Amino acid sequence: MGQRATVKDVALAAGVSVATVSRALSGARVVRPEHREIVLRTAEQLGYRPHSIAQALRQSRTGAIGMIVPRINNPFFPQLVSEAERVLQQHDLGLLLCSSDEDPATEAKRITMLAERQVDGLLISPSSQYASAPALAAVAARMPVVQFDQCVPSVDTAFVGIDDAAGIAAVTSHLVAAGRRRLAFIGADDDNWSGLRRREGFETWAATTDSSALGRMETGDFSRDFGYRAARRLLQRDEQIDAIVCANDLIAIGALDAAAELGLPVPDRLAITGFDDVNVATVCSPALTTVRQPVAAIVETAIDILLAAIAGGPAEATVTQFPVELIVRGSAPA
Amino acid sequence: MGQRATVKDVALAAGVSVATVSRALSGARVVRPEHREIVLRTAEQLGYRPHSIAQALRQSRTGAIGMIVPRINNPFFPQLVSEAERVLQQHDLGLLLCSSDEDPATEAKRITMLAERQVDGLLISPSSQYASAPALAAVAARMPVVQFDQCVPSVDTAFVGIDDAAGIAAVTSHLVAAGRRRLAFIGADDDNWSGLRRREGFETWAATTDSSALGRMETGDFSRDFGYRAARRLLQRDEQIDAIVCANDLIAIGALDAAAELGLPVPDRLAITGFDDVNVATVCSPALTTVRQPVAAIVETAIDILLAAIAGGPAEATVTQFPVELIVRGSAPA
DNA sequence: CCCTCTCGGGTAATCGATTACTAGACACTA
DNA sequence: TAGTGTCTAGTAATCGATTACCCGAGAGGG
Numbered sequence: 090m091g092q093r094a095t096v097k098d099v100a101l102a103a104g105v106s107v108a109t110v111s112r113a114l115s116g117a118r119v120v121r122p123e124h125r126e127i128v129l130r131t132a133e134q135l136g137y138r139p140h141s142i143a144q145a146l147r148q149s150r151t152g153a154i155g156m157i158v159p160r161i162n163n164p165f166f167p168q169l170v171s172e173a174e175r176v177l178q179q180h181d182l183g184l185l186l187c188s189s190d191e192d193p194a195t196e197a198k199r200i201t202m203l204a205e206r207q208v209d210g211l212l213i214s215p216s217s218q219y220a221s222a223p224a225l226a227a228v229a230a231r232m233p234v235v236q237f238d239q240c241v242p243s244v245d246t247a248f249v250g251i252d253d254a255a256g257i258a259a260v261t262s263h264l265v266a267a268g269r270r271r272l273a274f275i276g277a278d279d280d281n282w283s284g285l286r287r288r289e290g291f292e293t294w295a296a297t298t299d300s301s302a303l304g305r306m307e308t309g310d311f312s313r314d315f316g317y318r319a320a321r322r323l324l325q326r327d328e329q330i331d332a333i334v335c336a337n338d339l340i341a342i343g344a345l346d347a348a349a350e351l352g353l354p355v356p357d358r359l360a361i362t363g364f365d366d367v368n369v370a371t372v373c374s375p376a377l378t379t380v381r382q383p384v385a386a387i388v389e390t391a392i393d394i395l396l397a398a399i400a401g402g403p404a405e406a407t408v409t410q411f412p413v414e415l416i417v418r419g420s421a422p423a
Numbered sequence: 424m425g426q427r428a429t430v431k432d433v434a435l436a437a438g439v440s441v442a443t444v445s446r447a448l449s450g451a452r453v454v455r456p457e458h459r460e461i462v463l464r465t466a467e468q469l470g471y472r473p474h475s476i477a478q479a480l481r482q483s484r485t486g487a488i489g490m491i492v493p494r495i496n497n498p499f500f501p502q503l504v505s506e507a508e509r510v511l512q513q514h515d516l517g518l519l520l521c522s523s524d525e526d527p528a529t530e531a532k533r534i535t536m537l538a539e540r541q542v543d544g545l546l547i548s549p550s551s552q553y554a555s556a557p558a559l560a561a562v563a564a565r566m567p568v569v570q571f572d573q574c575v576p577s578v579d580t581a582f583v584g585i586d587d588a589a590g591i592a593a594v595t596s597h598l599v600a601a602g603r604r605r606l607a608f609i610g611a612d613d614d615n616w617s618g619l620r621r622r623e624g625f626e627t628w629a630a631t632t633d634s635s636a637l638g639r640m641e642t643g644d645f646s647r648d649f650g651y652r653a654a655r656r657l658l659q660r661d662e663q664i665d666a667i668v669c670a671n672d673l674i675a676i677g678a679l680d681a682a683a684e685l686g687l688p689v690p691d692r693l694a695i696t697g698f699d700d701v702n703v704a705t706v707c708s709p710a711l712t713t714v715r716q717p718v719a720a721i722v723e724t725a726i727d728i729l730l731a732a733i734a735g736g737p738a739e740a741t742v743t744q745f746p747v748e749l750i751v752r753g754s755a756p757a
Numbered sequence: 758c759c760c761t762c763t764c765g766g767g768t769a770a771t772c773g774a775t776t777a778c779t780a781g782a783c784a785c786t787a
Numbered sequence: 788t789a790g791t792g793t794c795t796a797g798t799a800a801t802c803g804a805t806t807a808c809c810c811g812a813g814a815g816g817g
Contacts, residue, residue: 372707
């Protein structure tokens with residue numbers, strides 16, 4: 090492990106001062122062309138690479154962004170992570186990734202860790218719209234923070250997500266238009282921002298319709314296993330249900346499992362819809378009718394806002410909700 | 424954005440010197456109990472948090488590990504990332520995640536970026552077993568590096584992966600035992616370490632059998648789309664093929680698409696096997712017979728080796744190949 | 758009583774870069 | 788010629804923590 094060359098080494102070898110080296114390399118101020126020349130050449134020869142830790146200390150700017158997601162394994166998040174990594178690289182920024190394991194206590198620890206590492210900003214999809222508040226508020230007071238996907242409304246930061254209610258509305262009207270008579274809903278519990286919004290979206294629809302069209306609702310987590318169990322319960326108790334609206338694709342896949350097990354053909358006897366349009370939505374059979382989130386736009390916008398806040402000091406807490414797109418496939422055809 | 428408290432502030436408030444504060448907090452040397460007491464209390468009151476950038480500069484240790492994967496979106500990698508994040512957190516280490524986009528040039532840039540950020544060590548699944556070599560060798564000379572999943576054999580670092588050949592052998596013997604007569608193979612190109620090893624595994628089997636049992640081979644990338652196209656070609660040209668061995672699950676899912684389109688029932692007319700046992704392997708239908716990698720063990724071992732190298736200086740370049748497990752499901756039953 | 762040793766604490770150097778401040782050299786003007 | 792301004796370069800302070808080094812007080816030994 091050879092020692093890296095420092096500005097000092099370059100200065101010595103080039104016969105100028107460290108200030109000149111720094112200025113020649115950063116272009117912060119004009120240096121005489123011949124000095125610039127020799128500094129650049131010497132740096133090249135010595136294989137000089139800036140020590141970003143030292144730069145970070147001096148400039149109080151690490152060039153790294155923290156990102157916290159509830160669960161990397163949920164297939165929805167790798168899309169966001171991947172996109173974030175791509176966009177940040179374009180800005181020469183590093184991505185420090187953490188998972189909160191859907192636990193506010195773990196999340197608080199990760200937030201503290203990222204704060205100690207002096208990340209320049211934080212992108213977070215909070216694990217709970219209530220329990221995440223204290224830690225999130227504390228960090229938001231110290232550095233720019235943008236919430237994405239999930240939101241803690243009580244904390245005053247920018248948020249970038251989608252219009253959940255509109256997504257559910259698109260699904261319900263599609264199902265009704267396709268002749269479905271009795272709809273049930275399987276969602277995540279209300280601790281989850283999207284879970285709550287999607288359930289509310291469903292209830293909004295239910296309020297406009299007569300009660301015979303409304304099946305029960307179940308709430309739990311965003312997993313395939315929960316979807317399976319909830320769907321079994323629903324379908325066994327209420328044989329008239331002919332459509333299940335699920336709060337995400339994993340739940341919908343679990344519901345497909347249940348339907349298969351109970352011998353209910355999808356979509357003939359039962360329609361099932363998902364939400365998110367993750368890759369698996371086209372792997373299951375039938376493929377899922379679902380709601381596609383504009384992942385790239387969400388991440389790009391979130392990062393734009395974050396970078397603006399980093400560059401320009403505290404900005405106002407904007408809320409951006411992108412429209413979503415209904416994707417019709419075999420599990421709930423027109 | 425209030426200023427963080429520094430050791431200096433704590434020292435002032437506690438009425439001791441910065442050295443005493445540092446020693447009391449780190450326990451590096453004994454300090455009188457009453458001093459320890461007041462320092463701890465004062466630090467608590469002021470909400471002092473160590474500035475890890477400053478610590479990193481002084482101690483030349485950032486407490487962050489770099490991780491480079493070929494493509495975060497490939498459902499296999501989030502499992503590894505998630506596991507790595509979990510294990511590193513237990514050691515109070517941060518995870519700086521990068522994607523190489525399966526491109527050696529991008530990969531080289533990410534490596535440089537991580538080196539400049541002075542990560543304490545690097546976990547990498549190289550994108551190419553040849554083109555990744557120069558950048559990888561350069562970084563391995565400067566810091567501890569462990570390769571996982573994929574390997575550049577020419578670079579002298581530890582590697583942790585699986586026994587690909589044994590995995591393919593398990594698959595082929597299972598298929599033959601189940602009465603399959605003519606096997607074809609769809610793999611990734613030889614630039615990819617696992618791609619090559621899995622193809623070689625298949626060829627090893629082919630060498631032990633008469634030529635009528637061997638269908639063609641196709642190589643491309645590890646995607647569903649490639650699997651679909653390759654399987655179509657194979658099946659249209661050679662109607663006797665009754666089993667396709669795929670180099671990963673995504674390819675296998677593409678092959679299922681092709682079989683469905685051509686009206687070949689799986690598994691009755693055609694068996695299809697995958698590799699990796701990612702989550703989608705149980706979403707498609709029929710579910711995939713595949714080879715499960717011990718993801719947790721791979722990551723834990725890789726990190727153990729890396730941490731040992733960080734702590735104890737350069738270690739020898741060990742090669743760890745975990746055994747794999749055949750998972751039999753509907754796409755190729757017994 | 759003086760010397761040595763231990764204990765614990767303070768001062769200042771250090772990590773590697775950036776940059777405020779200072780100053781020399783030169784040109785131009787009055 | 789003296790004064791003023793411009794252009795560059797060098798010196799040293801700085802970021803925040805750790806730690807090498809030094810020093811004073813008190814204990815114990817000769």
